[in-house]
Amino acid sequence: KGRRNQKGKNRGCVLTEIHLNVTDLDLGYETKEELIFRYCSGSCDAAETTYDKILKNLTRKKKLVTDKVKQACCRPTAFDDDLSFLDDNLVYHILKKHSAKRCGCV
Amino acid sequence: LEKLLSKGNNCLDAAKACNLNDTCKRFRSAYITPCTSSTSNEICNKRKCHKALRLFFDKVPPKHSYGMLFCSCRDVACTERRRQTIVPVCSYEDREKPNCLNLQESCTNAELCVRVQHGPGAPWGPWGPPWDRQSRTLQVSSPHPSQGAGRPGAAPGIRHFPGDGLGCRLTGGPGLAEPVAGQGRAVGGTVMTPNYIDSNSLSVAPWCDCSNSGNDIDECLKFLNFFQDNTCLSEYKIRCLKCVLGCFLEFLYCLKGQAQEGKGLLNLEDNVGTRSKSEILAIRI
Numbered sequence: 001k002g003r004r005n006q007k008g009k010n011r012g013c014v015l016t017e018i019h020l021n022v023t024d025l026d027l028g029y030e031t032k033e034e035l036i037f038r039y040c041s042g043s044c045d046a047a048e049t050t051y052d053k054i055l056k057n058l059t060r061k062k063k064l065v066t067d068k069v070k071q072a073c074c075r076p077t078a079f080d081d082d083l084s085f086l087d088d089n090l091v092y093h094i095l096k097k098h099s100a101k102r103c104g105c106v
Numbered sequence: 107l108e109k110l111l112s113k114g115n116n117c118l119d120a121a122k123a124c125n126l127n128d129t130c131k132r133f134r135s136a137y138i139t140p141c142t143s144s145t146s147n148e149i150c151n152k153r154k155c156h157k158a159l160r161l162f163f164d165k166v167p168p169k170h171s172y173g174m175l176f177c178s179c180r181d182v183a184c185t186e187r188r189r190q191t192i193v194p195v196c197s198y199e200d201r202e203k204p205n206c207l208n209l210q211e212s213c214t215n216a217e218l219c220v221r222v223q224h225g226p227g228a229p230w231g232p233w234g235p236p237w238d239r240q241s242r243t244l245q246v247s248s249p250h251p252s253q254g255a256g257r258p259g260a261a262p263g264i265r266h267f268p269g270d271g272l273g274c275r276l277t278g279g280p281g282l283a284e285p286v287a288g289q290g291r292a293v294g295g296t297v298m299t300p301n302y303i304d305s306n307s308l309s310v311a312p313w314c315d316c317s318n319s320g321n322d323i324d325e326c327l328k329f330l331n332f333f334q335d336n337t338c339l340s341e342y343k344i345r346c347l348k349c350v351l352g353c354f355l356e357f358l359y360c361l362k363g364q365a366q367e368g369k370g371l372l373n374l375e376d377n378v379g380t381r382s383k384s385e386i387l388a389i390r391i
Contacts, residue, residue: 019126032115034122082135083125090190092142094135
């Protein structure tokens with residue numbers, strides 16, 4: 001299972017990994033190579049900053065012009081190293097910023 | 107048979123294993139990037155590609171790096187994948203094939219791979235005269251293996267093959283990365299980069315031929331044939347893959363740092379199975 005987020009709050013937001021075929025990514029590559037895909041998941045309910053708290057309060061009191069202001073999301077704060085693979089036509093490809101390395105509520 | 111087929115492609119398995127290992131994945135991408143990025147008027151920056159390849163073979167655990175380079179194959183899909191490991195279109199091929207002796211000269215000038223003779227009577231490898239000439243020119247000397255070379259504290263960059271009285275040294279030169287004390291360079295990733303010639307055999311050769319050799323034709327063929335007709339490299343084929351690996355390692359890794367020693371990296375005795383020790387010495391470069 002994934003690691004806990006460093007700050008201690010929002011313990012729901014963790015890095016999780018799954019072993020996949022490159023074709024599972026549906027990026028259009030034809031290859032038999034595989035990868036470890038790491039992603040961030042979990043809730044960011046515990047408000048992290050005063051900003052988040054204020055937003056929550058304002059939303060509750062319906063004082064905001066738009067309701068589209070979002071709460072903090074569990075997202076990658078750093079990405080894994082590049083991944084390279086050879087496809088079935090013997091062409092190399094490199095994936096960048098395809099997999100999470102660290103997660104945080106941002 | 108079904109089990110054999112489903113076991114499939116060793117080279118693919120090696121690539122999968124590499125991408126599941128963080129170090130291998132990182133250094134693989136680190137060489138695929140420069141080796142496949144075209145520059146304004148070239149296919150790639152060959153120098154950057156070679157440098158990244160050397161790093162790959164230096165830093166990645168042998169079970170992964172060799173796994174991709176020396177995987178055994180039953181079909182063309184596999185051998186083609188194996189041939190592509192070093193991205194030959196960038197690291198290996200060139201517009202023209204230079205003469206092998208010229209290539210060898212540029213190798214020794216740029217990134218010394220010097221075979222050192224320790225006194226009279228020490229055996230010479232198949233390259234004989236050229237190496238002899240180089241070693242004289244370059245005045246290379248190193249302690250005899252029995253005097254502690256190859257152990258911690260020995261001269262950096264020189265590794266000795268116990269018993270054969272030979273040492274191998276590689277240093278940097280103009281236009282190349284600075285040599286790191288204690289670390290040699292794999293031949294893979296130099297101007298002498300050897301690769302598999304085709305999909306049907308285990309024959310390997312550097313990118314050169316022996317046309318226009320003049321009086322040196324014999325010397326040139328001797329050098330080229332060492333790669334192409336090396337008994338160890340071709341004769342045993344799959345059955346002797348471990349042997350092939352051992353020999354190949356010798357020229358890819360003759361200069362590997364001492365840190366790797368003693369970990370079975372060049373432990374030919376382990377790799378060659380039934381071959382006798384004298385045979386092993388005979389096939390060493």
